[in-house]
Amino acid sequence: MSDPNPAIPAPEAPGDEAPLLDIRDLRIEATVHPPGERPRTQQIVKGVSARLRKGRVLGLIGESGAGKSTIGLAALAYGRGGVRISGGQVLLNGRDILRLPARGLRRVRGKEVTYVAQSAAAAFNPAIRLMDQIVESALEHGVASRAEAEARAVSLFEQLGLPDPANFGRRYPHQVSGGQLQRAMTAMALCPEPDLVVFDEPTTALDVTTQIDVLAAIKRAIRATGVGAIYITHDLAVVAQVADDIMVLRHGETVEYGPTAQIIERPRQEYTRALVSVRAIEHPENPPEGAPLLSVRGVSAAYPGVPVDVLSDVSVDLHPGRTLAVVGESGSGKSTLARAIVGLLPPREGEVLFDGRPLPPRLKQRSREDLRQLQMIYQMADTAMNPRQTVRTIIGRPLEFYFGLRGAERDKRVNELLDEIEMGRGFADRYPAELSGGQKQRVCIARALAAKPRLIICDEVTSALDPLVADGILKLLLDLQRIEDVAYLFITHDLATVRAIADSIAVMHRGKVVRYGTKTQVLTPPFDDYTDLLLSSAPEMKLGWLEEVLAHRRMESAGH
Amino acid sequence: MLHPIVKLLVQRIALGLLLLFAASALIFAGTQLLPGDVAQSILGQSATPEALANLRAELGLNDPPVQRYFNWLFSALHGDLGTALSNGEDIAQSLGKRLGNTLFLAACAAAVSVPLALILGIVSVRYRNRWPDRLISAVSLASISIPEFLIAYVLIFYVAVQLRWFPSVAMISDAMTLGQKLSAIALPVAVLTLVVLAHMMRMTRAAILNVMQSAYIETAELKGLAPIRIIARHALPNAIAPIVNVIMLNLAYLVVGVVVIEVVFVYPGMGQYLVDHVAKRDVPVVQACGLIFAAVYIGLNTVADVVSILANPRLRHPK
């Protein structure tokens, strides 16, 4: 970091009332076991301090590996998976919970401080009814009688917008949806009336239109109960909606810590500025020119043995050197569309034209030339590369396979491609496991480019990456498009990505294209209901966005 | 409407029966690999062609194999397992008491090994990666690598011959009291326990660890629940199915281990009976024993699956 160990003041002036939570110089380490090497100790959190007053919300934000979840769990004096709290203090209600014996700690956990996990589906016991799990802490700690606790749970269900609050608790975890389960987990955390709740990425696993509802429900519940909260996420736009203060973390250290408005509007550190301006890529929209390169006409498709169509009557065009973004939530059929185009799932009806001629529906019927011109990049670069092949083999194989390049000729081209994806030639002999997430995705891009395709299908290629890394990948893709004149079919659930790179957009919902046109057309009102819902649900990096959206929705529904 | 779980159970049990039927066919087919010469092997090389032909007709060897299979299966279903070639005894009669003896031995071994395996499994999870766990896993690795008869002879050598605590052969008869019987089979039970314990304990440990590492156990821990409550309320209901599975699979394994142990201790059970008659090439006896062993084995596996189905909350409480 440019500024070595900056003395970051807590945002509260001295003389305030005693804080609910006071984390002082927290240090956490873990023992890592690299294969074939001696185990060694790694610092995960390197001296972090934070304070939280009752009824306030502290946002912890950072990339994966920044240590944010580890700090959140330290507020319950808990180390997950062999992690050790090696130094510092965690004062909760004035006493250091790190020094408490096991019994004392049990009286704090579930009573004074509770936890909401990222994956509620895994965090609920599958064998026990929801209500019994939700009231368990309250009963265990003698906070309330069963009747009182259940009454409180029902009122929390109502507050959190769960359907049929009176009977909701009778169900088992697998009988309710992911969004509902996440709210039930919030109810479970709030039921024993704790002083502090740790929310660990509670909306990350949810679809964007569900996320906003859960987020609003959580925010309402925090305000209504007056509980203090730590809200952990990797999405700055989300945390800006709920937090009073934000701490930006990187590699286990505090980068910047201050009131939300200051962090969002006047970030002081370089890294925070980068996070705030993420996905603000300027990309002028190019109008379609000439005949379409890819033309999907009236395609309907279903998986074998499933009576319902996953795609119904989908028609879109993509012009040479342009980007079509296909956007939708999980289950919208957007990835199925990609499978239909590449021939993995032959359409039940309709056809796919490439360069004006119909492509054979099945992969096996397609010529090698057809296959070469249409490449694909996957969401998980990890599993998209054979772990037993070097980068040279991975990028070199299409060169061999399509163009018959061998030996020095092939290596020369591999090096050129490595240059194009802004990685050094030294990477040629590495294995995928020796690359970072962003580098892996770059190698996948190079492998696609090696075939000199005219169309690349990008299936959620940035969604598994941290925001700044994802930005780099998007910029690279745009640069490569200018150089190679390749068209992209860009499948994503993320509207910010769409805004950044698309020339035209198709919005998919339940297997249908509900809105389709150039970027300007699609993003200009008036909207259909679903597009409006989708567009308004994407978190924006500004204060008060959540309230604006909710107000907008109330007006809409009042107007209808 | 039928509860979906009932449908699943009926399906699983039907599958077990189908498997047993197919297994009986396979056992029968396995003894047909050398066609026709059963008569020869009974009468020996010097038999006259007429005697051979008579015996073949008597045994029904001139019928096509498929017909002989169904005759055999049909009789077996009625409790008629045929007569032994070697001594002409009724197989069902000879088997009855021996099956009882074998099940007695196996049940005693199970009664010792199952609780022991569960306790050791839990201890080894409780002290995971500390010395009790390491010791248990080292010993179990060793005992997996040692043939049953070695364990048996080591025990005989030291416990029976040198210390003279228990007899080296396990003779039992109807005249004995239960106490005498138990003392007679103490050594074979100890060997069987050692043989099956390692597997059962390793698998129990894995099953419990798998449950203990679930996110919902972390949730329970973060609720401030006492360890005993976490185990009883949150871990156990989810661990029962895998553990019962482990037990059933190992009991099936035990039924097979019995064969060798019975030979070592000259115990009058099914295993010794089977091995004797394999050496005598007495096909009807081998078929009958094979069928019974397969039935027990398939039965235990079916029970294991039935328990998993019953214990799965997703199946018990469908959406």
Added chain:
Amino acid sequence: MIRIPLSALLGLTVTALFFAGAALAPWIAPYPMTQIVGDVWEPASAEHLLGTDSIGRDLLSRMIYGGRTTIWIATLATMLSFLTGSVLGLTAAVAGGWVDQALSRLVDLVMSIPTLIFALVVLSVLPTTMTTLVLVMGLLDSTRVYRLARAVAVDITVMDFVEAARLRGEGRGWIVFREILPNALSPLVAEMGLRFIFMVLFLSTLSFLGLGVQPPNADWGGIVKENKEGIVYGISAALTPAIAIAALAISVNLVADWILTRTTSLKGGRGE
């Protein structure tokens, strides 16, 4: 630099010694295998390092030749089991559809009968020769290898890099040998060790029951059988081969354990 843990090193050394003993048996055994050279059950002495057996043959020589038989048959059976099981397992995983169904149901059926029982049933009618033993043991055991190979390969075939190869237009040969096999190799190799142990135990058990290697030839299981009467008189000759079996099994187990933990599935490509 690869660090080999002490346990694996020990396992490798002992395993190598056993194999060397098997290969060099005629040169290192002090006496011929079947020659009577002394009294019955003589104690260990300078002439007979392990003493003599139930009819006065040199026990050490019989152990060395017996080890040769045991290791030889177990190795052949393991190779047969492995070849059959992994070829069929990989085929089932890659081909899918009815091929997979047919093979998998057949294997389920064979596995529904305990291996030892099935082997006894078959051996009751077949002549007891080395070929029969190898075939019966190898084919029965190939069901286990089939299950593992299929499971590993199915996990790999659903990965994106295999789909990427299919989309590129690669043939089945490339997909099986270049994409799937290199990733399936390490669990399979570790399994090979376990299968070998199983074969050694299985053969010993059969011979001990008198249904494996026939006299005057003997493998370790057979030597236990020949000398088991001595146990009641306090003569430990029968324990010697049993200890050899256990030593071989444990050392191969240590090596297999190490291979398995070192190359856990799909992590890295280096250090092969």
